[in-house]
Amino acid sequence: MEKLLEMILVLLVILLGSAQVYLYGILWLRMAKIRKKLRTQGINGPKPTLLYGNTPEMKRIRQELNCLQMQDTNMNSYIFPHFLLWRKTYGPVFHYSTGAVEILHVAQPEMVKDMGRWTTSELGKPHYLMKSRKPLFGEGILFANGDLWAYEKKILAPEFFVEKIKSMIGLIVDATVPLLQAWENMIDGTVGTKEIYVDGYLRNFSADVIARACFGSSFAEGKDIFCKLRQLQMAISEQDKLVGLSALWKNLPTKSNREIKKLDQEVRLLILDLSKEHRSKDYCSDSMHMATHNSLLHAIIDGADQSPSCCSAAEDFIVDNCKNIYFAGHETTAVTTTWCLMLLAAHPDWQDRARVEALEACHGQTMLDIDALRQLKILTMVIQETLRLYPPASLMMREALTDITLGGVDVPRGTIVQVPISVLHLDKDAWGPDANEFRPDRFANGTAMACKPAHMYMPFGYGPRLCTGQNLAMAEMKLVLACLLSKFSFSMSPGYRHSPAFRLTIEPEFGMPLMVTRLS
Structure with missing residues (x-):
């Protein structure tokens, strides 16, 4: 009996040690390498903690700004106040960590524009999101990458012409x-x-x-x-x-x-x-x-029967x-x-x-x-x-599935690229000083003329x-x-x-x- 307990104890020690090696060697070192690559190019961000990245700071910022929300018309003050604060500190491009992934926050027009030239095999849906939201989306057109996404697009797009x-x-x-x-x-x-x-x-x-x-x-x-999809949505958003x-x-x-x-x-x-x-x-x-x-x-049924x-x-x-x-x-x-x-x-x-x-x-x-x-x-x-x-959809999330370049910035493989759509839509440099106001007439001449550059509306x-x-x-x-x-x-x-x-x-x-x- 004592030998069995000793074996279990040794096994637990080995498992805990392996977990520590994984967390430090795979996650932390991998993300540290990404951070170093970005910082050498002048892109900075808040300093992360080992296990939780910048999430404790995100919570603190939300709590501190909560009392000011009722006076603010900017939707991001309610949902992403940390983005607004970090933007003031580090500029429109910065990086931060959730503890499990390293995220490059991109709100610079040229870098955003450059994202359109990469394929879904090079800049695709993040694997961590595909896994966490699999019950709601699986490998459907919203979350697939590469050849699978291209085939689904071919099948579904004509149905919405x-x-x-x-x-x-x-x-x-x-x-x-x-x-x-x-x-x-x-x-x-x-x-x-x-x-x-x-x-x-x-x-x-x-x-x-x-x-x-x-x-x-x-x-x-x-x-x-x-009803069940709505329940799934609520459950998964709680997990997020x-x-x-x-x-x-x-x-x-x-x-x-x-x-x-x-x-x-x-x-x-x-x-x-x-x-x-x-x-x-x-x-x-x-x-x-x-x-x-x-x-x-x-x-969809025909596409499934004839799928490659x-x-x-x-x-x-x-x-x-x-x-x-x-x-x-x-x-x-x-x-x-x-x-x-x-x-x-x-x-x-x-x-x-x-x-x-x-x-x-x-x-x-x-x-x-x-x-x-x-x-x-x-x-x-x-x-x-x-x-x-x-x-x-307030955030456009992508993962660099290979080394890519955005607006002259080298983005290493494994980096999560985040485009804050809600932030771009309220950018006063693109929309003018009344960006927070409800003014439908800004679209009188179409979406292309509503802001500069036009791709800031997405x-x-x-x-x-x-x-x-x-x-x-x-x-x-x-x-x-x-x-x-x-x-x-x-x-x-x-x-x-x-x-x-x-x-x-x-x-x-x-x-x-x-x-x-x-x-x-």
């Missing part, structure tokens, strides 16, 4: 009907005005659009998938608050990890059931009926890409529409201008079409300004990974906002607490209550 979007307009209009009816029913019987938490309704609406337009179903049929080496605990059988694994498996089974049902319908249908089911799901050797198993290909479309297609659009209504409620002059335009577009038409949506110039500017102030990403679904997102937002503005007016609720929160997307932490009045 403008010609395909034209055929989806009717489905989007159909999805607005239950939303409008729900709000009308809530207001009926009151004095004509009611406080409504609009974010939940808009999330359901956007989910309904994706279900109808891309998967041939409805929100009611896909409700379990959307664990910084430094605490991220290693994500691999342990904790209650949170078990719940994520359970949700992941449940979503997988639901999507596979959906794909089997789709195959069954196609098999039993005539050619005319099959044509009506030539949806995005059909393209670079792809994962066919079932994984289907599940991962459906997850990506379900999440990106409805979550980002819903949260942008939510912020848009808030900004219109806070700026009634712009709300009135957008409503006049919407009423003209809707007048005498039973259904808005793609040509009518193109006439919504003011509403387009309002959406573009909302995407500038509250970009749903709500849909930048470079080869430009958002595949941006045409659908813009059409959906313009259509639902035009319908809402033609029937209701909006004002700020006394119960609204302004607190943008980072939950993979930027959303209102306490929901979005607005006072909604039915127009006569």
